[in-house]
Amino acid sequence: MSRPALRATGLTKRYGRLTALDDLTLDVPAGEVFGFLGPNGAGKSTTIRLLLGLARPTAGQAWIFGVAASDVVRAHSQLAYVPADVALWPQLTGAEILHLQARTGPGTDEAYRDELVERFALDPSKPARTYSTGNRQKVALIAAFATRAPLLVLDEPTSGLDPLMEREFRTAVGAARDRGQTVFLSSHQLSEVEAVCDRVGILRAGRLADVATIQGLRGLHRSEVTVSYAGAEPVLSAIPGVEAVDAPGEGRLRFTLTGPPAPALRALAGADVTAMTVREPSLEEIFLDYYGTESAR
Amino acid sequence: MSAGVISPASVARPHAAHAPGRAVTVLAIRQIRRGGLIVVVLLAGLTALVAATYGRVMADPAAVGSMQALAGNPAIRTLFGEPAGLDTAGGFTVWRVGTFLAVLLGTWAILATTRITRGEEDTGRWDMLLAGRLPLRAVLARHLAAVAIVPVAAGTGIAAVLVASGTPARGALVHGAGTALLGLFFVAVAACTAQILPARAPATGLAVAVLGSGLLARMVGDGVTELGRLRWLSPFGLLALSGPYLQDRVLPLLLLLAATLVVTAAALAAAGRREVRGGLVTFASGRDARLTLLAGVETFAVRRVLRPLTGWTIGVGAYYLLIGLTAVSITGFLAGNPALADGAAEAGFAEVGSVAGLTATLFAILAMPAGGFIAVRMGAFVTAETDRLLVTLAAGPVSRTRLIGAEITATTGAAVTLVTAAGLATWAGVTVTGGDLSLAGALSGVWNILPIVLLSLGAAVFAAGWAPRLVSLIGGLPATGGFLLLVIADSVAAPGGVRDLSPFAHLAPVPLSEPAWTASTVMLVAAAALTVVGVAGYRRRDLGS
The missing domain is CATH 3.30.70 (Alpha-Beta Plaits)
Structure with a gap:
């Protein structure tokens, strides 16, 4: 594909005097698993909010497969998203939330979803208010991986998962890659990025410090x-x-x-x-x- | 393994001298100070205003006689409380606004208590608090103490303004203390339901149900002499039994105090016996998926509004059913006493000599709960956004316009349902008692207030787009604020321009007369404009996270 899955040019977000993201220019080609590394507060989540059109950039622009990020109906029909801190409607059960997500999202492979529910060992009959952080994350991950959206945007998706589930997560990322899906994985966990990503962008204090392949990054040092x-x-x-x-x-x-x-x-x-x-x-x-x-x- | 043991003496305690409890109290106060201040100012201010108008209303000696006669009618007693001591400024004030302000204070006390206790616990914010040195029971006690400041301050304010208006100090104290105790009682009730039930919404619902049945028990006890003893079981009844400016009885207040203490103690005891984020009652840990109304953003908005709509409809419907059931009795009584009807008109109930006139007057008041419902629902929509619940919907291929449009549509539909149910309940009540009110008349009467309700919606949507933190306040402005403005403007004889700012000033008394089409159209256009501007703001602003 000629169009990048994700493109940002001069993307900047200021909150008053604080510059949360400064002049981010980035291309993620389709089919790549891209790691977005940075410590807490570096601007990773802000970047994702701008890419999703949840927040408006102070300057610059972002595109999802050539569609302006602000055109959310078209842009979001090509992506699925897992937020960093998953909040779920407390009165709905896991199954109900997955159903709602499937109906309002970009389209879901229900058979694969059921398989993921098994693999992530989620009990979908429980109301969301009883879910732990890890279980809430599982619900969001299952909903995202079960879509056939060409782009998956995952914001620190494994912070609440145990090692067994992290392995399932890596398997699911691998399966997504094999299907040709692009994965934009924000993380501060190097082992995770190292294990699944082709390329890494390093964000520091709102600025993109470097973009390199994992091998290249090592070679630089x-x-x-x-x-x-x-x-x-x-x-x-x-x-x-x-x-x-x-x-x-x-x-x-x-x-x-x-x-x-x-x-x-x-x-x-x-x-x-x-x-x-x-x-x-x-x-x-x-x-x-x-x-x-x-x-x- | 002595090497692994750290001697207590070696652990530094840098801030041990600081009281952790005080920090928790300050936290609790910060969460209620703004709303609490508004409540105190509103209660004291309105009381002062009505006490000040007494002289003008009662300038006519005939009016005094009429008002006295009102006391004999069971229906009047049912709806507005026992009109005792109307010949004094204090007694008049207590009758005119006492119950209204008590309900307001009780409702606020419930909402504030469940919000800062169970609500904070629901979000998980208390986990961190409870990892500190204070146990759950102490944290709860400090939060209750913080909320309790508001009823106490409100009661003190009411007593102070009544004394300042020259009414007898004893009556002022009884009324002030009674109002404060009623507020405290509902703080305790809400604290208790928040320990019993493991989530904020049902805890609030149960406490509001207690308030509603208390009010109903007082109404029935006031209206039906044989059931007068029911009042001893209701906090509102005890308030009435204290008879400020008339009997000035302390016993009912002592009973209310004792009940408050017992319920508070029960709440604190329950807090010591339950798990954090759990309740004494636990919900089933799993259930089958109920997939109806989950097919899209629009149906999901409907699904979320159904439960609150049911609660509001039961409460508002019961009140209007009671109005319908008593309308014949009131109007018959007033028709036989023309002077009395004039007196009622002076007291703010215009043309109550016919069922149509009486219901028209009471239908206007319906705009307040309906507008309040809108404000609460749009407030819940913004809360869902700040709690990050909306983010997964917003990350789907759903435009912002569609997202808020679904909410606006569902909320409007629910408000129309609520208002229609009130009309049907009134019609049913009147019809059962053999009164004269057509179904069309009842429905046109309740639908007549829809422009004000939609104005509330417009204001709430405008706030959702441009000042999301103020949605509930701004959304409540047209109905509740407009009604208060009208009352205040009438009371202080404000210039017509001020009075005309209230949408209620332009409301025709339907079904007594034809709707005021021009005024309704102007309100609808204003509502539409506010909605459009609000949606535009919502489209372009950042979503909260």
């Missing part, structure tokens, strides 16, 4: 190398790509390495290296790199 040696300490100063050299203990050195490792290996070759470990940074650490220094506004 340095590896951590630890060596043990006997005898004279290897000289690592002024080696290109080597930084933050420190000695965690007697006869050990630790440093970070960016770019090609050859110069560092040549410098180590002259020493009596007894052990060497190279560790890929976790997304967690990459994430902290983004937020660690400038987390507060």
Whole structure:
């Protein structure tokens, strides 16, 4: 498909003097599972509210499959949404809410919905007021996954789910991907994004800090190398790509390495290296790199 | 495993000196202060106003005699309470607005109590509060104390303005204390139903039902001499039995105080015996799906309005049935006493000498509950938005116009049903007692007030679009505010321009006369304009989350 599932250009939202979202420009091609990462308060939910036309942008515009986000009747007939904090009509049972969602939503595959109810182990006969946070989330997830909407917008959808249900969630995302559905997954959980997403956008303090594939994101960052040696300490100063050299203990050195490792290996070759470990940074650490220094506004 | 044990002494308690209870009390007060202030000002203000008008109404000695004679008619007693002590400014004020203000205070007390106790618990906001050092019982007690401030302040205000208007202090105190106790009683009742039932709406409904049956018991007890003892079982009856400015009895008030204390104690005891977010009564944990009226936004709006509509229809219908049943007796009595009919007209009940005239007067009052119903329903729509319930509907392929349009349509249909039911109840009551009121007459009478009801809807929709927090207040303005404005303007002889601001000033007494088509058309056009502007605002504003 030539049209992106989701497009934002210069999307900005200000509440008085607070800028919740600043000049977001983003394309999510159809069929992609896109992770939207950011800490609490970074503007993830604001972005989604703008994409859904629930709030109006101060500046900029958003499109869903080429339809202006403000044209909700056409735009919403192509998407399904799971809010971050699911609130359900307390007097309706799970089954009644699913029925209402199916009738007012973009169309539902009822057989698949029943299958999802089984897989997520939801008791749909209970009134929503008795549901826990996780169960409310399940209702919203089942309603969204059961639609055949080409775009699924999921706002922190697993925060209340247990690990077993998280696995079901990942399976359902995989099935959606296999059907060609686009998934826009907002999250602050790296493991989740790492497990299911093709590409990640990182939002920090209302600004898009980076968009990269998971692999690309890792590649951008340095590896951590630890060596043990006997005898004279290897000289690592002024080696290109080597930084933050420190000695965690007697006869050990630790440093970070960016770019090609050859110069560092040549410098180590002259020493009596007894052990060497190279560790890929976790997304967690990459994430902290983004937020660690400038987390507060 | 002594290593895992933390010695209590080693745990820092930085704010142990601060009283957690005070913070909870402050929280509770913050939730009711605005509405509470309005209630206190309204009760004291209206009392002062009516006491001040006494001199003008009673300037004619003949009128005094007529008003005295009214006391003998059971129907008048049924509807407006026993007119005792009408020859004094204090007694007149108590009769004219005492019951109305007591009902207002009782209703507010119920709504406020269930809102800040069970309502907050329903939303889960109390979970955090109860994770603190205060147990449920203490949190409830502090919230009740906060709501209780309002009836006490209102009663004090009423007594103060009555004393200031020169009425005897003892009567003023009895009436002020009685009104305050009635408010406190309904705080306690609502607290109790909020412990028994595990959700806000049924808790409110049960408490309102208690208020309604109390009022009904007082009406029957006042009207039927043999059943006079019923009044001892009703808080409104006890208020009447205290006889401010006449007998000034303290015993009924002591009984009301004792009942209030017992009910409060029961509520607090129940709070100690139940689980948070549960009630003494639990609903079935599961049930079969009921899929009727869930097929779309429009039918779902109808489904949500059905239950409240049923409650309102029962309450309003019962009142108008009672009016119908007593209309023949009242009008027959008044027709035989022309001077008395004039007196009634002076007291604000125009042309009550015929069934048509009497019902026309009382149908006008119907605009208040019907307008109130509209304000409450549109308020619930905005609350559903702020509680994030609407978001899943709004995320579907449903335009904002359709979303609020469905609500407007369902609410309008419900209001028309409510008003029609009142008309039917009146007609049935009159017909059963052999009176002369045609079905068409009754229906044209109740439908005559629809322009005011729709004006309330227009105001509520306008507020939903531009000032969503004020929906209930602005929605209640045309009917309740308009009626109060008329009463006040009449009482202080305000310039005609002020009086004409009230839609009630332009209402023809249907079925006594033809509807005022021009005025009705103007109101309908204004209602339509407000609705259109409100929907436009709703289309473009951000939805609350």
